[in-house]
Every structure is written in C-alpha cells, then in structure tokens.
Amino acid sequence: MPLKMSRDELQTFLVKAFPQVSDDFEVLTVNDAQITVRMAVSDRNLRPGGTVSGPSMFSLADVSIYLAILSRIGPKALAVTTNCSIDFMRKPESGRALVATARLLKLGRVLAVGDVLIYSEGGGQPVARAGLTYSIPPERA
Numbered sequence: 001m002p003l004k005m006s007r008d009e010l011q012t013f014l015v016k017a018f019p020q021v022s023d024d025f026e027v028l029t030v031n032d033a034q035i036t037v038r039m040a041v042s043d044r045n046l047r048p049g050g051t052v053s054g055p056s057m058f059s060l061a062d063v064s065i066y067l068a069i070l071s072r073i074g075p076k077a078l079a080v081t082t083n084c085s086i087d088f089m090r091k092p093e094s095g096r097a098l099v100a101t102a103r104l105l106k107l108g109r110v111l112a113v114g115d116v117l118i119y120s121e122g123g124g125q126p127v128a129r130a131g132l133t134y135s136i137p138p139e140r141a
Helices: 007-017 054-073
Strands: 025-030 035-039 080-088 098-107 111-120 126-135
Touching: 007 025, 007 054, 025 054, 035 054, 054 080, 054 098, 054 111, 054 126
Parallel strands: none
Antiparallel strands: 025 035, 035 098, 080 126, 098 111, 111 126
C-alpha cells in the first residue's frame, strides 16, 4: 500500500492533534517498509537510577506504530491501541534520546499489527521490543 502521508505531513498532524506531546517526538524517516521516530529524553522520562522509564518507552512505541498506520491510511485520529507487549532487553544509555524503528506486519480494515525496536540514539543494540495491535475505526458514511 502506498504512503498517504509524508514525514512532514505526519509531523504536522502530530503537532495539531497532540500538541501536549508533539515536542517530544520527531519523525525522522518514513517509507513503505518502516518509520523511524526519535524521542527526546529529559529528566521527566527517567526513573530512579537514571534509566528511561517503561512508560516513556511505551509512549515511543505507541506513537511510532500510530504514525506508521497513519502513513498508510491517512489522518484518522481515532485509531486506538488495543494491545501492547513490551520486552525490556537492556538499560538505555543515559543522556541519549531514544529512536524507534516501527514496521507494520498486518494492516487490515479494522486491525493493524506492528513491531517496534527501540534503541538508544547511536546505539547498535535494541533496548526494547514492542508488539502492538491497533483498532481502526470504520469509515462513516
């Protein structure tokens, strides 16, 4: 399925639909195979011990799959997460942003399934892996 939204269109949509978090996320690349999204990490993302919190990594995975879906179906703000499973594999490197690479495994009429790998920016090994399922609302007549 060809792309229906470009990198710039996705970033603009994020700013308009989710202004409360749009400063945290930057769409780096998007193509037919995957999307890459960067999340700036600040003190509010850290848990005791200086590591990035699980909820922050969930946010990155969730936003990445959401944008991957929108890149294919267009700007439909009502698509929602129905399932998420995350494996935390290693501690993210301190003082670095996180970068997610997301790909859609299945994009149907009502469900989308995707996979996300999260890395410390510049790092070679993933720090987390997430699998997400999204519900896509039906078109209204």
